[in-house]
Amino acid sequence: MSVIKSNFNTFLQTHDSESEIIRDLRKNAFDEFMKVGYPTKKHENWRFTDLSSLTKAEYQFTNREISKIDREIIDNHSIDNSFRIVFVNGIFDTELSELRDISKHIAIKSIFDSSGRPTNDFTENGKNPFILLNMAFVTGGNVIEIDSNYIEDKPLHILNIIHDGKDSIQHHQQNLIQIGKNSQISIIEENVNINKKELFKNTVYNIQIDKNSLLSHILLQQNHAKSRVLNHIFVEQQNNSTYNTQMINIGGDLVRNDINIQINGENCDTDISGLSLLSGKDHIENYTIISHNKPNSNSQQLFKYILDESSEGVFNGLVTVQTDSQNTDSQQTNKNILLSKKALMNSNPQLEIYADDVSCSHGSATGELDENAIFYLRSRGIDLMTAKSLLIEGFAKEVTDKIKIDSIKEKLNFELSKWLAKQI
Amino acid sequence: MKTMLEIKNLHASIEGNNILKGIDITIKPGEVHAIMGLNGSGKSTLANVISGSDNYDVTKGKIQYNDKNLLDLSPEERALQGIFMSFQYPAVITGVNNTYFLKAALNAKRKYRGKVELDAIDFMSLIKENLKMLEMDESYLRRSVNAGFSGGEKKRNEILQMITLEPKLAILDETDSGLDIDALKIIAKGINDYRSNENSFLVITHYQRLLNYIEPDIIHVMIDGKIVKSGGKELALTLEEKGYRWLEKKVS
Numbered sequence: 251m252s253v254i255k256s257n258f259n260t261f262l263q264t265h266d267s268e269s270e271i272i273r274d275l276r277k278n279a280f281d282e283f284m285k286v287g288y289p290t291k292k293h294e295n296w297r298f299t300d301l302s303s304l305t306k307a308e309y310q311f312t313n314r315e316i317s318k319i320d321r322e323i324i325d326n327h328s329i330d331n332s333f334r335i336v337f338v339n340g341i342f343d344t345e346l347s348e349l350r351d352i353s354k355h356i357a358i359k360s361i362f363d364s365s366g367r368p369t370n371d372f373t374e375n376g377k378n379p380f381i382l383l384n385m386a387f388v389t390g391g392n393v394i395e396i397d398s399n400y401i402e403d404k405p406l407h408i409l410n411i412i413h414d415g416k417d418s419i420q421h422h423q424q425n426l427i428q429i430g431k432n433s434q435i436s437i438i439e440e441n442v443n444i445n446k447k448e449l450f451k452n453t454v455y456n457i458q459i460d461k462n463s464l465l466s467h468i469l470l471q472q473n474h475a476k477s478r479v480l481n482h483i484f485v486e487q488q489n490n491s492t493y494n495t496q497m498i499n500i501g502g503d504l505v506r507n508d509i510n511i512q513i514n515g516e517n518c519d520t521d522i523s524g525l526s527l528l529s530g531k532d533h534i535e536n537y538t539i540i541s542h543n544k545p546n547s548n549s550q551q552l553f554k555y556i557l558d559e560s561s562e563g564v565f566n567g568l569v570t571v572q573t574d575s576q577n578t579d580s581q582q583t584n585k586n587i588l589l590s591k592k593a594l595m596n597s598n599p600q601l602e603i604y605a606d607d608v609s610c611s612h613g614s615a616t617g618e619l620d621e622n623a624i625f626y627l628r629s630r631g632i633d634l635m636t637a638k639s640l641l642i643e644g645f646a647k648e649v650t651d652k653i654k655i656d657s658i659k660e661k662l663n664f665e666l667s668k669w670l671a672k673q674i
Numbered sequence: 675m676k677t678m679l680e681i682k683n684l685h686a687s688i689e690g691n692n693i694l695k696g697i698d699i700t701i702k703p704g705e706v707h708a709i710m711g712l713n714g715s716g717k718s719t720l721a722n723v724i725s726g727s728d729n730y731d732v733t734k735g736k737i738q739y740n741d742k743n744l745l746d747l748s749p750e751e752r753a754l755q756g757i758f759m760s761f762q763y764p765a766v767i768t769g770v771n772n773t774y775f776l777k778a779a780l781n782a783k784r785k786y787r788g789k790v791e792l793d794a795i796d797f798m799s800l801i802k803e804n805l806k807m808l809e810m811d812e813s814y815l816r817r818s819v820n821a822g823f824s825g826g827e828k829k830r831n832e833i834l835q836m837i838t839l840e841p842k843l844a845i846l847d848e849t850d851s852g853l854d855i856d857a858l859k860i861i862a863k864g865i866n867d868y869r870s871n872e873n874s875f876l877v878i879t880h881y882q883r884l885l886n887y888i889e890p891d892i893i894h895v896m897i898d899g900k901i902v903k904s905g906g907k908e909l910a911l912t913l914e915e916k917g918y919r920w921l922e923k924k925v926s
Contacts, residue, residue: 623766
């Protein structure tokens, strides 16, 4: 704990121009954190997580000044026929962004309001100590507001770039996405770490979907072997709204996505899925909570992991159906392929149902590639490597097929085959 | 005439259990051989060993295919050189589209033979013709390999793959099981159309029914991992009438 304490003192000194309001928020959050401390393996939700790489090492803070990004990096990540927003260390880069027609229907603001206070505050909600740390150290982040009555076919591509040359950095960010009433949009967020240095990134997402609106949200994270990435994603849905998300995670020393969806309206549809690709000593966790707080809504979950070498995956999914939430339909599925004898998967699907007229199911399966299927393909003249790739791509397809925009699907399939080419 | 496949004194086991106990079969180009026998006699093991499944250990004997030692080749090399097995239980491969799979298989073979790979348009016109021959619906092309297929659909799919991949030696492992009479006729027609004086078949079945439609040149009866009798097509009728027991007695 001494590392983090000296970290915080340094942070306050280097941020001494901030308003009293935010300084108080930071101090309160930090004091609270010092009371609860880091989670340990004794905590039910952290029993598979080795946090020593976060708690023992010293990480410096990212620059608050905007860093120059090569246009080539942007070009390498560009998606055809999309709008683009670029954030560098959490700060909006207007020059690299391309908003064109959408600019009339979108507002992008800093997460800090005019008084210096961040718009998000989940410290009350969060029993998670990293949310307290996020409030103590937040330096970047944005509010993205999509107008009411606005239907957009082209996707909005958000590039979250971390760029800082220091040997080890930590970055705490808060993002708020607000979708107005009767609107529809697809957002693909891509997290890019330019410097392959030690990284600790801790992000709180707040996603608000108003009545009759649809948000399709794809999160693509490719992390190198020294990345520790924690995402706390809070979603709130109002009547007749739809939230679709695909979380694509490729690699990372420690990646954890905590997804908490509160269905606070009727007739909502929630479809969350994930594809995690792990190799080496990668460790990826998805903890999901879907809470049906009103009747007549559907939710589906499909999380798939492909694990090679001595990697480790964790899936923990909880669906709760509150007393009044009659006529809820909820399915939860977790399926995993182990490509190596040393790979490990922990799966824990859970249901808590307090209403009586509901239809809920959950299931989990982990196994190796089907030997019979491999032989079948080989007996048709397809070589062993291609046979394995076909099976793995086929396994992943159930998730990638949920993406309806071709340019994004192509991008994901490209990343998947790139990963496969390295493994097989 | 040149020999295509020569199996000599073949012994094979699975997890230490001997299944094949000395098989000798010689197949020439254009010949149709049938292997008949009860369940558990080793018929499917023989089919799988010829195709290269590594579930079985060959403990003795050899298989010569044209001028090659077949046992040295991987399953895919065997396929590329013209061996095809219609599986008794075809694998279900979710997420892999039939069109994609069959095009990949066909082009692997064309490439191996030094032929130009087919583009999507040429492949589609070929596959549509073959679908028509087997009275299969074009919706097949959009489905995953064998996923949600009925027993009969799976068997039709095997024969579709056979006529598309054009093997020299096709092993049909219980292709008739689970088929109603109409489906059986369609599949038999597909097989008979493919017969030529170059293409050979090894038809595995335990009923004579299929052999009414696909007339064999030679029938072998397998009991407990051995061929106990070989003869002409009339042997099937004898088996239908007398069963296998009279041959079992002969063995013991």
